[in-house]
Amino acid sequence: MTLFLLRRAALLVVSLLAASVLVFLALRLLPGDVAQTIGGIKATPAQVAAVRHDLGLDRPLAAQYGDWIGGVVTGDFGRSVLDGTSVSGQLAEKFAVTGPLAAGAVVLALAFAVPLGVLAAVRRDSRLGSAVNTVGQLGIALPTLWTGLLLVVVFAVQVPWLPAQGFPVDGWAEPGQALRSLVLPWLTLALAEGAVLLRFVRSAVLDVLHQDWLRTARAKGRTRTSALLRHGLRNAAVPVVSVLGLQIAALVAGAVVVEQVFVLPGVGQMLITDVGNRDLDKVQGEILLLTAAVLVVGFLVDLAHRLIDPRLRSTL
Amino acid sequence: MRRSTALRHAATTTVLVGLAATGCGTGAADSPGDTGQTSQAAQPDAIDTAATVDVRLVLEPTSLDIAGTAGAALDQILLDNIYQGLLTRDEDNKVRPSLATSFKESPDGLTYTFRLAKNAAFHDGTKVTAADAVWSLRQVTAAGSTNPDAAALASVKSVTAADDHTVVVTLAHRDTGFTWRLTGRAGIVFKRGTDFSSLAGKENGTGPFKLGGWKRGSSITFVRNDAYWGKKAKVAKVVFHYIKDDNAANNAQRTGQTDIETGANATLLQPFTDNPDHTVLRGDTTDKFTLALNNAEGPTKDVRVRRAVRRAVDKAGLIKILGGAGRPVGGPIPPSDPGYEDLTSIDAYDPAGAKKLLRQAGYGDGLKLTVQIPTIYPAEIGDYLASQLKQVGIQLTVRPVEFQTWLDAVYTKHDYQLSVVDHAEARDLNNFANPDYYFGYDNADVRTWYAAARTAEGDGARDALLKKAARQVSEDAAADWLFVSQTLTVVRDGVTGVPRNFTSNRYRLADLAVAKK
Numbered sequence: 001m002t003l004f005l006l007r008r009a010a011l012l013v014v015s016l017l018a019a020s021v022l023v024f025l026a027l028r029l030l031p032g033d034v035a036q037t038i039g040g041i042k043a044t045p046a047q048v049a050a051v052r053h054d055l056g057l058d059r060p061l062a063a064q065y066g067d068w069i070g071g072v073v074t075g076d077f078g079r080s081v082l083d084g085t086s087v088s089g090q091l092a093e094k095f096a097v098t099g100p101l102a103a104g105a106v107v108l109a110l111a112f113a114v115p116l117g118v119l120a121a122v123r124r125d126s127r128l129g130s131a132v133n134t135v136g137q138l139g140i141a142l143p144t145l146w147t148g149l150l151l152v153v154v155f156a157v158q159v160p161w162l163p164a165q166g167f168p169v170d171g172w173a174e175p176g177q178a179l180r181s182l183v184l185p186w187l188t189l190a191l192a193e194g195a196v197l198l199r200f201v202r203s204a205v206l207d208v209l210h211q212d213w214l215r216t217a218r219a220k221g222r223t224r225t226s227a228l229l230r231h232g233l234r235n236a237a238v239p240v241v242s243v244l245g246l247q248i249a250a251l252v253a254g255a256v257v258v259e260q261v262f263v264l265p266g267v268g269q270m271l272i273t274d275v276g277n278r279d280l281d282k283v284q285g286e287i288l289l290l291t292a293a294v295l296v297v298g299f300l301v302d303l304a305h306r307l308i309d310p311r312l313r314s315t316l
Numbered sequence: 317m318r319r320s321t322a323l324r325h326a327a328t329t330t331v332l333v334g335l336a337a338t339g340c341g342t343g344a345a346d347s348p349g350d351t352g353q354t355s356q357a358a359q360p361d362a363i364d365t366a367a368t369v370d371v372r373l374v375l376e377p378t379s380l381d382i383a384g385t386a387g388a389a390l391d392q393i394l395l396d397n398i399y400q401g402l403l404t405r406d407e408d409n410k411v412r413p414s415l416a417t418s419f420k421e422s423p424d425g426l427t428y429t430f431r432l433a434k435n436a437a438f439h440d441g442t443k444v445t446a447a448d449a450v451w452s453l454r455q456v457t458a459a460g461s462t463n464p465d466a467a468a469l470a471s472v473k474s475v476t477a478a479d480d481h482t483v484v485v486t487l488a489h490r491d492t493g494f495t496w497r498l499t500g501r502a503g504i505v506f507k508r509g510t511d512f513s514s515l516a517g518k519e520n521g522t523g524p525f526k527l528g529g530w531k532r533g534s535s536i537t538f539v540r541n542d543a544y545w546g547k548k549a550k551v552a553k554v555v556f557h558y559i560k561d562d563n564a565a566n567n568a569q570r571t572g573q574t575d576i577e578t579g580a581n582a583t584l585l586q587p588f589t590d591n592p593d594h595t596v597l598r599g600d601t602t603d604k605f606t607l608a609l610n611n612a613e614g615p616t617k618d619v620r621v622r623r624a625v626r627r628a629v630d631k632a633g634l635i636k637i638l639g640g641a642g643r644p645v646g647g648p649i650p651p652s653d654p655g656y657e658d659l660t661s662i663d664a665y666d667p668a669g670a671k672k673l674l675r676q677a678g679y680g681d682g683l684k685l686t687v688q689i690p691t692i693y694p695a696e697i698g699d700y701l702a703s704q705l706k707q708v709g710i711q712l713t714v715r716p717v718e719f720q721t722w723l724d725a726v727y728t729k730h731d732y733q734l735s736v737v738d739h740a741e742a743r744d745l746n747n748f749a750n751p752d753y754y755f756g757y758d759n760a761d762v763r764t765w766y767a768a769a770r771t772a773e774g775d776g777a778r779d780a781l782l783k784k785a786a787r788q789v790s791e792d793a794a795a796d797w798l799f800v801s802q803t804l805t806v807v808r809d810g811v812t813g814v815p816r817n818f819t820s821n822r823y824r825l826a827d828l829a830v831a832k833k
Contacts, residue, residue: 032720037378040386043464050462083379156571164567169535263559265534277378278720
């Protein structure tokens with residue numbers, strides 16, 4: 001296990017370094033720069049060039065990368081060129097919205113995907129089973145944007161129960177208001193994520209239903225339900241956990257859309273704004289931290305696999 | 317963020333079906349953009365001075381450093397509210413006193429003497445003196461100044477303080493636009509010695525409001541400056557909510573999350589018209605949606621091609637599909653600027669004439685062109701242009717680009733054939749008197765007339781010259797002017813003193829009031 005942890009940690013560092021180079025270079029391919037944002041369309045080309053020089057944007061790429069990564073290694077993710085705010089500070093502020101948004105969506109998605117998925121598998125030949133399956137298909141087919149707008153029209157505009165958009169100005173200082181603002185975004189994300197999960201849970205459970213060891217368990221006197229609960233779910237969980245890991249990473253993309261629809265000041269919205277302004281020092285810090293988060297999720301998935309399935313523990 | 321065209325078309329249809337003629341709307345009742353009134357209710361007798369007003373704005377500033385960072389989003393909220401200049405402009409775009417309570421112009425037009433308000437103070441409590449004003453203006457005019465608006469004071473020769481409350485500005489030559497340009501950010505009075513690099517985080521203005529807080533990506537809060545030297549603000553707090561999506565903004569206004577929705581989409585107004593809880597205000601802007609035609613290179617270098625493009629596009633039709641909130645202009649000067657005249661008869665809609673011009677230019681067999689349009693504008697504009705030009709044999713490829721890409725490729729490198737951009741600034745005819753500007757338009761007469769207009773003696777002479785130059789620019793088809801947009805503001809009942817005109821350039825909060833419940 002120690003060797004496994006060490007190997008995984010090394011892999012994490014190498015992946016992050018590779019990602020940092022990739023992110024840095026990819027962003028440099030974008031036309032335009034922050035000096036132009038600062039100068040606008042009234043400044044003369046000479047003024048914009050002066051700003052570019054002040055910001056060090058005319059230095060060689062290697063030197064710019066070196067400065068940045070040197071800071072990152074010492075824990076300094078840099079500052080916004082535009083407004084001077086620190087990247088880590090801004091990320092913390094935005095994550096206070098995106099974190100609960102993503103976590104709540106995952107919990108909610110699991111809460112209905114697991115029981116419904118099992119139900120759809122166990123009752124696959126019944127009307128109920130196929131109905132659940134159809135609803136799952138539908139959930140995958142519906143674009144997040146559309147579900148979001150629909151929920152707003154019904155629960156905010158027609159029946160004014162919940163806010164249509166936004167997050168309280170004082171954030172979590174008003175917990176009730178903050179939670180209310182998140183209900184519709186949660187539902188929107190959970191419907192999309194849950195539908196995908198439901199399909200995977202269903203196929204994973206169907207898979208184990210036909211395994212020999214399950215038949216053996218039943219032959220030894222267990223009912224189908226009890227055999228499934230005792231032995232089946234644990235085995236079905238292995239592929240589902242993998243998918244869940246991927247889904248959590250995909251949530252970042254989903255959150256971008258949902259944050260736009262509901263005007264939530266989260267990480268996705270911040271990234272879009274910063275790329276638009278070409279505030280690249282900030283963008284690369286943000287992307288690197290997000291990459292790290294995704295890699296950590298992958299790591300946790302591996303760890304979870306080993307805990308769920310003892311057979312994996314002997315492998316590296 | 318791209319808007320869904322299909323969604324908006326659907327919304328338009330619904331609105332068109334459900335709409336009835338309303339209020340003081342002018343013109344045809346079947347165009348939703350024609351709703352909206354130009355006057356609003358008087359301030360009620362009893363006002364709630366502890367009120368908070370929530371305002372929807374579209375474009376969030378990139379930083380709060382008004383001395384170093386460009387962008388109308390900064391001017392919009394900071395000018396007059398947080399920072400003040402010697403002069404300001406009113407709702408009719410006219411120059412008015414601000415920190416300078418009066419000013420005198422010498423007979424030769426070269427010396428301006430400003431008298432400063434005696435009791436004005438910065439937010440930190442220090443009195444405003446002439447030394448502060450002199451220091452501020454010198455920062456803008458200094459050699460190597462990176463103030464994005466430095467060109468506004470290019471004619472200034474020297475700035476001195478005659479006494480503690482008198483500022484004297486000497487010009488190198490007569491400048492008919494000097495006082496007007498002083499109303500912009502170039503004229504802001506900062507406390508002497510202000511470190512501009514710190515402005516992004518904190519402000520020390522002189523205005524009726526102070527900065528309360530900024531949640532990046534979401535909202536900016538202003539609080540009343542209770543020590544303000546002039547007439548104090550009538551509301552305690554204003555929160556600007558930055559909501560780009562028009563549907564989301566509409567929902568916010570409908571559900572009471574905002575009190576004022578600026579920049580309302582004309583095609584989505586139906587919930588607010590004929591609704592006693594809301595008023596729709598219609599206002600003027602200087603936003604000229606301009607179809608730029610590269611005058612320096614490519615097929616559009618040929619004036620016949622440029623004129624053909626202009627004749628091929630029916631502006632009235634475009635305004636209609638966008639909901640009606642615009643007026644045709646036909647030239648580079650909008651109605652609220654000096655030198656305006658209706659030039660819509662030059663290259664008016666005439667597809668047959670356009671085809672003829674294209675044949676003469678050697679494109680009888682067709683012509684392929686590409687237009688670059690920043691994604692911040694309605695996607696319908698590109699679709700409409702493509703379908704209009706197709707009818708005269710021009711195959712138009714619409715390339716939506718991110719605004720920064722537009723700045724780099726079109727604005728800086730002049731690498732384009734056609735482009736659509738909202739030239740929002742007032743009095744920007746100088747763009748057509750500058751051959752290095754991305755239009756690539758160069759006419760010696762226009763340059764001479766424009767220069768003469770700047771140094772003319774008196775507004776009458778100035779306006780005549782501007783008119784002459786603008787007409788020439790239009791006759792040369794230097795660009796095509798699709799429309800001057802109008803702005804629609806939805807206001808919750810009980811809120812008065814709401815800015816109506818030029819709302820994307822400055823949003824003055826001084827008269828905002830909320831009725832006591």
